[in-house]
Amino acid sequence: MKADSEFKKVLTLFPVVLFGLAYMVPLTVFSTYGIVAQITKGLLPAAYVVTLLAMLFTAFSYGRMVRAFPYAGSAYTYTQKSLGSYAGFFAGWVLLLDYLFLPMINYLLIGIYLNAEFSAVPVWVWILLAVTLVTFINIRGIKLVANVNFLLILFQVLFVVMFIILSIKALVSDGSVQSLFSITPFFSEDSSLSLVFSGAAILCLSFLGFDAVTTVSEETIDAKKTIPRAIFLVTMIGGGLFILVAYLGQLIYPDYNAFIDPDSAGLEIAAFLGGNVFKSLFLAAYIIGCIASATSSHASVSRLLFAMGRDSVLPKKVFGYISLKYHTPVLSTLIVGIAALAALIFDLETVSSFISFGALSAFSLVHLSVIAHFYIRGRKRSLSETIVYLITPLIGLTLCVWLWTSLSSSSFILGISWIVIGTLYLAYLTKMFKDKPPELTFDADEDIKVSS
Template sequence: MSNVQSNTTQGNVAPHFKRVLTLKDLVIYGIAFMTPIAPAYIYGFAAQSTGGMLPLAYLVAMVAMMFSAYSYGRMAAAFPIGGSTYTYTQRAINAHLGFFAGWAMFMDYVLVPLIVFMVGASYANALIPTIPYWVWVLLIASIITFVNILGIGIAAKANQVLVIFMGIVVVIFVIFCMKAVVGEDGGSSLISITPFFNGDTFAMTAIISGAAMACFSFLGFDSITTLSEEAVNPKEDIWKAAILSCLIGGIIFIVQAYVAQLVWPDVNSFSSADTALFDIANAAGGALLATLYTVAIIASTFTAGITGQASASRLMFSMGRDEVLSKKFFTHLHPKYKTPVYNILLLCSISIVGAIFLPINVVAELMNFGGLAGFMLVNLSVIVYYYFRKKEKKFIRYFLIPALGFLICLYLFINLSPITLKVGFIWLAIGFVYALFKTKGFKKYPPSFKEM
C-alpha cells in the first residue's frame, strides 16, 4: 500500500501531515497525555479501594500496559500510518472490526480533553473563585484548541515545557514526602513493604479492581501511534516511544503512590477522597506545596488536553480517509498549518458541552472501557497479523507476549464497574447501527482495505 504522502494523482496531492516529531518528542507526547501528576486524579478512592496498596495496583497495571505497549509497537512498525487501534485492527483482522476498534477508542480519546477541561476548570475555580467554572472551561478549551490548530510542532514544544514543570513538581513532592517520613522515624522508615503488601487488608479482587482503575493513569501511551504520519522515523521511533513512555510513566506513578502512602498510612481519613493528594502535600510541605501541586494539576490539564484533542482529531482523519466517516469533513486540513481543523473544532465543542453538563466520575470510568477494549484488539492484531497471516512462528514475540497482554486487559476489562460496562456497550451498539447502514449491511468495505 502506498504511503499517504506519496499518493498523488495527476497533480492532485492527498491530504498529508508534516513529519516533524523525533523519538524524544514522541516519548514526551505520551507522558504528557498520561501526565506525570495523574495519580492526583484517582489517589483517594483508589487507595481506599486497594486497602492502602495502590503502588501494587499501579505495578500490576504497568505490567499489563507494557504488554500492550509492545503490541502497539509491533503494529506501528507494520503499518506506520495514522489511525492507531482502528488502523491496526482493520489491516490485521477485519475492516468492520477495525471500525468498532476505532469507535471504542474514539470514546476514549474524546473523553480525555473533556475530563481535563473539567478537572482544570474545577481547580482553577477553587484557586480563583471569582471567575466562574464555565469561564475557566471556555478559557482552557480556547488555549488548547488554538495550540492544536497551529500544528503538532507547536503542541510538542508546549508539552515539553509543561511536562518539565510537572516533573519538577513531582520531584519536589516526593522529596518533601521523604523528608516528612525521615523526620518522624529516621531513614529506615523510607523502606517498607506495606504499600505493596499489607496482610491485614490484602484481597486479590481489590488489587485487580484497583489495577483496572489505575489504567486510567496510563491511557495515553497508545496515542503516540496516532502520530505515525507526523513522526520523522515512524518504523523505529513509534514502538520505542510507546514502551518508554509507559515504563517511565509507570515508575513515576508508583513512586508518588509509595511515598504518599508512607506519609499518610490511614487511607480512610482524608478530608475528601477527591483531593487526597492535596491533604498529603499539605501534611508533607504545608500550604506552599499544596498550592504548587494545585498549579501542576492545572498544567496537566493543558498537556493532556492538547495531546488528547490532537490524537482524537487524527483518529477521525484516518476514519474519514477510509470513508467510514464523512471524507469531505474529517479529512479537511488547514491550508497553512496542515492540521485537521474541522475535527479539532468539533472536539472542542463536544468537550465544552460535556464539561459543563456531565459528572466527572462517569467520564473517568468510561475512559477505561474504550482504552481496554482497544488494547485487547491491538494485542489480538499482533497474533493474527504476524503469527498467522505472515506465518512468522516466533512464539514468544508474536503469540505469547500479545496473548498475555490480551488476557490481562480482558481480566481488567470485566472488572470495570457495571455502569461503565453498560454505557460502554450501549456506545458500541450505536456504532453497530451506524456501521450497518454505512456499509449497507457490512457489504461495503473502505477503499484502503480494497487496495491491500
Template sequence: MEANNGLKKQLKLWHVLALGMSLMVPTTVFDVYGIASGATHGHVPMAYLFSVCAILFTVFSYVHMVKVFPRSGSAYTYAQKVFNPHIGFIVGWAALCDYMFLPMLYALTVKLYMSSFFPGVPSWLWVVVSILLFTSANIFSVKVTVSFNSIFVIFQILITVLFAYFLIRELGTGTNFSLKPFYSAHLSFSAILAGSVILAYTFIGFDALCTLSEETFDPKKTIPRAMIIQTLFLAAVYTSITYFMQLLYPDVSIFQDPDAASSEIAQKIGGILFATFFVAITVTGNIVGGVAAQLSTSRLLYAMGRDNTIPKKIFGYVHPKTGAPIFNVLLSGLFSMSALFLSLETAVSFFNFGAFTAFTFVNLSVIFYFFFKKKQRNPKAILLYLLSPILALCFIGLLWVNMDLKALTLGIIWNVIGLIYLIFLTKMFKQQPPQFILDENVSG
C-alpha cells in the same frame, strides 16, 4: 474543499516523547491517588505494579503493529488491515470513546482543582476555559503544539521530584521503610483489581503515539522507542511516589476530601506556598494533557475521514499552511463541551471502555497477523507474537470483568450506534467500507 494535503513529517524522538509525556501527564498520579488508595485499602503501589504488567504487554503489541502499519489510526488501522474493514470500523468507533472523552477528563480535573481553590467562581467556567485552550493550541502546527507542551512537562517532572523530596523529608531518615504499601494482611486481590481499573487510566495514552506515525521521521523505530521509554519511566515514577505517600498517609479518610487527598498532602508536607505551586503545576499539566489528547483525537478522526468512513471533505481535510486537520480539532473541542453535563466518574467510565476495546483488538491483531497469517512460529515468535499478547489479554480480561456496569452499558450503546451507521454506510454489508491504501514502499 478536498483533503489534498497529507500530514507532514515534522517529529523526532524527543518531540514524540514530549507529546506522549504531556498526554499521559506525570502529575496524573496525584489526581487519582485518593480514589485509588480508598479502593485498594492502602495498597496503591501494589496496584500500580499490577497495572504496569497489564499495560506493558499491550505496549509490546502496539510496538509490533506500528512497525508493520506506520500510519495514523492506531487500533482502528490494525484491526482494519488484519481482520477486515468492518471490524476495523467498529474498533475505531469504540476507540472514539477513548479519544473523544480524554480531553473531557483533563477539563473536569482542572475544574476539580480550581473549584476547590476558587469556590466563588462558577465551576462550569473552568471547563469552558480549559477546552478553549485545548482547541486554540491545536489549531497551529504540530511542532508549535509540541513546543507548548514540552515546557510544561518539565515543570510537572520538577514538581513531582519536589513532592517526593518533601515526603522523604517528612518520613525522616530514621523511619523504617516497610513493605506495607505493597503487602499487608489486609491486602486482597479484588482490591488490587479495583485499584488497577482506576490506575490504568494513568498509563493510557501511549497508544495515541501511534496516531502520530505519519508525522514522525522513521516511525517504525521512533514510535516504539517512545512508547516503551515513557511507559517504563512513568511506571517507576508512579510506583515510587505513591509508595512514599502511602507510607506517610496509609489512610486517606483522614483528609477533608479523600478524593483530592494529594493537594492536602502537599500543604501538610510543604506548606501553603508549595501547595499553591503544586496546584498551579497540576492544573497546567492537565491543560497540557488536554492539548495532547485533542491532538490525538483529531488524528484518529483524520484517519477515519481519509478512509471516507466518515465524511472525507470534513474529517479528511488538512489545512495547507499549518498541516493540522483543523475541522477535526474544532469538532473535538465542540464535543468536549459536553463535559459541562458529565461527572468525572462517568467520563472515566466511557473512556475506559474505548481504551480496553482498542487494547483487546491490538493484542488479537498481533496473534492473527504474525502467528496465523505470516506463520511465524519459531520459539522467539511464539514468545513475542502469541504468549505475550495472550498474557496481555488475560490482564485486560480482568480489567473488563471489574469495569463499572455503567461503563459497559454506555459503551454497548455507543457501539450499537456505530453498528447502525456501518450498516447504512455499507448498504447492509453489501459493500466494503472505504479504505485508504497506504503505499508500504514509502520510506518512514
C-alpha cells in the same frame, strides 16, 4: 477548492516521548489517588504495579503493530488491517471513547479546581477558556503542541521532584533510612488480589499516553524505529513515576480513610507535606498537567478522526481535510473542540467509565491484531516467534480482559450502549451490512496525500 496536502515529518524521539508523557500527565497519580487507595485498602502502589505489567505487554503489542503500519489511526488502523474492516470500525469506535472523553476529564478538573480557588468565576467559564486555548494550539500545528508540552512537562517534573525530596526528608527526619523501605504499600492482610485488580482497572487511565504516540506516526521521522522506542519509554517512565509517588505518598500518609474528600486527596497530601505554599504549587502544577494532557489528547483524537475520514468511514470532506497553511486536520480539530464542550454537562464518574471501557477494549483488539497479522497470516511460528507473536500478546490479552471484567457495572452499561450506537451507524454505512466499510490502501514508501 481542492488541493493536495500531507503531514510533515518533524518529530524525533524526544518530542514524541514528551507528547506521550504530557498525555499521561505525571501528576495524574493524584487524580484517582484517594479513590483507588480506599478501593485497594491502602495498596495503591501494588495496583500500579499490576497496571504497569499489563501495559508493558500492551505496549509491546503496539510496538510490533506500529512497525507494520506506521500510520495515523492507532488501534483502529492495526485492527482494520489485521482483523478486517468491520473489526477495524469497532476498534475505532471504542477508541473514540478514550480520545473524546479524556480531554473532557481534563477540562472538568480544570473547572472544578479553579472554581474551588476562585469561586467568583463559574466552572463553565474555566472550561470554555481551556477548550478554546487547547483548540487554538492544535490548529497551529503539532510542532507547537510539542513545544508547549515541553514547558508544561518541565513544570510538572519539577513539582514531582520536590514532592519526592520532601517525602524522603520527612521519612528520614529521625536520621534513619529504614523508614524508606516497607512492604505495607504492596501487601496487606486487610486487602485482596481482587481489590487490587479493581483499583488497577481504574488506573489504566493513567497509561493512555503510550497509545497516543502512535497517532503522530505520520509526523515522526523514521516512525518504524522511533514510535516503538517512544512507546516503551513512555510506559516505563510513566509507570515508574506513578509507583514511586504512590509508594512515598502511602508511607507519609498511611491512613487512607482519613481523607476528607478522596477526590481531592492530592491537595490534602500536599498540605500535610509542605503546608499551604506547597499546596498552592500542587494546584498550579495540577492545572498545568491538565492543560498538557488536554493538548495532547485533543491532537490525538483529531488525527484518529482524520484517519477514519480519510477512508470514508466518516465523511471524508470534513474529517479527511488537512489545512494547507498549518498542515493539521483543522476541521477535525474544531469538531473535537465542540465535542469537548460536553464537559459542561457530564460528570467525572461518567467520563471515567467511558474511557476505561474503551481503552481496555481497544488494547485487547491490538493484542488480537498481533496474533492475526504475524502468527496467523505471516506464519511466524518458530519457537522464538511463537513466544513473541502468540504467547506474549495472549498474556497481554488475558491481563486486559481481567482488568476489563473488574470495571463497574455502570462502565459496561455505558460501553455497550456506545457499541449499540456504533452498530446502528455501521448498518447505515454498509446498507445493512451488505457492503464492507471502505478501507484505505497504504503505500509504505510514499507520503499519504489527501484531497481536500
